[in-house]
Amino acid sequence: AAGVIQSPRHLIKEKRETATLKCYPIPRHDTVYWYQQGPGQDPQFLISFYEKMQSDKGSIPDRFSAQQFSDYHSELNMSSLELGDSALYFCASSLDWQGNEQYFGPGTRLTVT
């Protein structure tokens, strides 16, 4: 069965650089979620989209922005990267807007040096 695809899987950036993470949801899933998991921490919700509109927002820094495109894939744009942004970034998708069953991708490991 198709799963959530995230790219790249690993990314190394320097401070103050920008990064773009991509997420391709499971076919027919129109809702996408982004989560951030710092080292030794639990995943934290960042932002979500339903039918290409932002549906909910969590503790996402102003330096980050995201959008969902017409093909339902989503991109998380991160600017002015800081050392503290080093984390695993997970994307999840669900078939319904309530997100009763969220399917997570393998994550993108971002390292900021």
Add this chain to the structure above:
Amino acid sequence: DAKTTQPPSMDCAEGRAANLPCNHSTISGNEYVYWYRQIHSQGPQYIIHGLKNNETNEMASLIITEDRKSSTLILPHATLRDTAVYYCIVRLTDSWGKLQFGAGTQVVVTP
């Protein structure tokens, strides 16, 4: 969303049932109980969810007490691959779906 309390860790012998408790004493009537797990550094995996009735699927069973203040996730025959952090999450039924992960239970299945 109501807060949940889980034991930080528990061990389970391979082949035995693993019973994972979760306390959610402030749960409201329109909040579901969800269980996810995360195998080391992999994306979290949905297990099961329920409102007030017990639920069962191919992975696990969810037992919710009548007063809904606590629940138990049961893995009927634990395998080594069930070693993971298990998260109990309470969420409103009519919400946009964000999951608020708290401190879960690290389950270690031993041979």
